[in-house]
Amino acid sequence: MNPLEAELTxxxxxxxxxxxxxxxxxxxxxxxxQDALQDAITxxxxxxxxxxxxxxxxxxxxxxxxxxxxxxxxxxxxxxADATQEVLTDLQNDQPETAEWEQDIPDERLRLLFTCCHPxxxxxxxxxxxxxxxxxLTVREIARAFLASEATIGQRITRAKQKIRTANIxxxxxxxxxxxxxxxxxxxxxxxxxxxxxxAYEGQSLTREDLAGEAIRLCTILNQLDxxxxxxxxLCLMRLTHARRAARQDKAGQLVPLEQxxxxxxxxxxxxxxxxxxxxTFTKGEFGPFQLQAAISALHCLAPSxxxxxxxxxxxxxxxxxTFDRSPIIQxxxxxxxxxxxxxxxxxxxxxxxxxxxxxxxxxxxxxxxxLSRCGxxxxxxxDYDRAIQLSKNQVEKRFLFQKRNALAASVKNFK
Amino acid sequence: xxxxxxxxxxxxxxxxxxxxxxxxMADYYAYTEEAxxxxxxxxxxxxxxxxxxxxxxxxxxxxxxxxxPFAETKEQLGGYYLLDCKxxxxxxxxxxxxxxxxxxxxxxxxxxIWDQ
Numbered sequence: 001m002n003p004l005e006a007e008l009t010x011x012x013x014x015x016x017x018x019x020x021x022x023x024x025x026x027x028x029x030x031x032x033x034q035d036a037l038q039d040a041i042t043x044x045x046x047x048x049x050x051x052x053x054x055x056x057x058x059x060x061x062x063x064x065x066x067x068x069x070x071x072x073x074x075x076x077x078x079x080x081a082d083a084t085q086e087v088l089t090d091l092q093n094d095q096p097e098t099a100e101w102e103q104d105i106p107d108e109r110l111r112l113l114f115t116c117c118h119p120x121x122x123x124x125x126x127x128x129x130x131x132x133x134x135x136x137l138t139v140r141e142i143a144r145a146f147l148a149s150e151a152t153i154g155q156r157i158t159r160a161k162q163k164i165r166t167a168n169i170x171x172x173x174x175x176x177x178x179x180x181x182x183x184x185x186x187x188x189x190x191x192x193x194x195x196x197x198x199x200a201y202e203g204q205s206l207t208r209e210d211l212a213g214e215a216i217r218l219c220t221i222l223n224q225l226d227x228x229x230x231x232x233x234x235l236c237l238m239r240l241t242h243a244r245r246a247a248r249q250d251k252a253g254q255l256v257p258l259e260q261x262x263x264x265x266x267x268x269x270x271x272x273x274x275x276x277x278x279x280x281t282f283t284k285g286e287f288g289p290f291q292l293q294a295a296i297s298a299l300h301c302l303a304p305s306x307x308x309x310x311x312x313x314x315x316x317x318x319x320x321x322x323t324f325d326r327s328p329i330i331q332x333x334x335x336x337x338x339x340x341x342x343x344x345x346x347x348x349x350x351x352x353x354x355x356x357x358x359x360x361x362x363x364x365x366x367x368x369x370x371x372l373s374r375c376g377x378x379x380x381x382x383x384d385y386d387r388a389i390q391l392s393k394n395q396v397e398k399r400f401l402f403q404k405r406n407a408l409a410a411s412v413k414n415f416k
Numbered sequence: 417x418x419x420x421x422x423x424x425x426x427x428x429x430x431x432x433x434x435x436x437x438x439x440x441m442a443d444y445y446a447y448t449e450e451a452x453x454x455x456x457x458x459x460x461x462x463x464x465x466x467x468x469x470x471x472x473x474x475x476x477x478x479x480x481x482x483x484x485p486f487a488e489t490k491e492q493l494g495g496y497y498l499l500d501c502k503x504x505x506x507x508x509x510x511x512x513x514x515x516x517x518x519x520x521x522x523x524x525x526x527x528x529i530w531d532q
Binding site (some may be wrong): 118122166167168169170172178197 | 417502503504505507525526
């Protein structure tokens, strides 16, 4: 990619959400708005190498896309004249013909985000549409990130846009009575995008930073436009997790568990900032699950080592989390914290109680294997590692579990 | 725009209605009145059970009849409301208030608008 192309990609990524959200607001048409922006990008590809980079690329793209949208609406208006006259007038009055700064582009991204994450769309469609429109990712980039074919992702986006239009999903920020539930839905989608970057199913590479960075960016935008404690909590949680990414894989591409990570590789500047943001959020006193998870993550990030971690507080925070969500996974993590505090026998009892519900959950068997081996029950530990390996869909993770199991076998032999 | 709210439930499931079937009938009556007052009600009916259904197909000029519903599934179409709402969010709100939503499923679909 030459420098000009790279710059164009950057400008598109930074501005497409804003441009699309503004165009959809007046045209009420996702497809038309996207076509208009695509044409503007094509124009930029042709003109910028000759004319040089415009002073403000985002504003340039917005004006070009708006002109193109007017053309497209006119073309359609030959078929249904009355309906589109209003849209044309709106488009022309919306903004002056020139926009000099990115600030001149109207910001309707909040509407766009709520519409893309509307619960009447299935979650896969929400993710793809959000990344395509607000993230400015191409269908190809999304397909690569989700290890899906371009045709699948393209279809998913087309179907979602069709449903928005045909079923008349409103392009609106939800009203007071619904906003909490709808915001929860948006946060869930953003967190799913983030988590997808950390678990490549059957993939070879553990992190796909693009997606994680994009999820953080989306959450930052949401928190600016619609400030809320849980949104800030999710943002902090993702920033803290992402700050540790350099230590998650070793040079050979192997997964390094938190316990063994080289903590000097963590982005301590980012951790400090995210921690400060979290403490500020706490002062509002509107606690929720994302803030609690962020607090747990912060305790890990601030600890000098695995053993010198404030397990007592972590245990208490997991306890608080269970008041929001009695999920067995939270109980699993709570038991792990308990084992770290020294209550290893009680922790094992708790884990055994969870087995029937977590039978297909790989981390459950990995955690229980570890605790069993610490209780001196190597045989049972080996069985659990085997189950974990069978359940894992990630090559790097599988290799890590193999090593743990083999280390166990070696120590069993040594005992004999 | 118009949305069709299709009401599905398993046979006899109305016994599970909180407060019993009589309470359900009263709630349906109240719902219909509310929808009329709000100006969203276009039409609405309950259907006789699927044991009264006849399915009709015409193939190669011949009409054949089947005694029974289109598909033998546990949950069957039991009635409908045709609602005039401004968008899907409003339609979802009205559909959610239909008493059968408490034990069955309401499917909402926009009515097709033919161009010209």
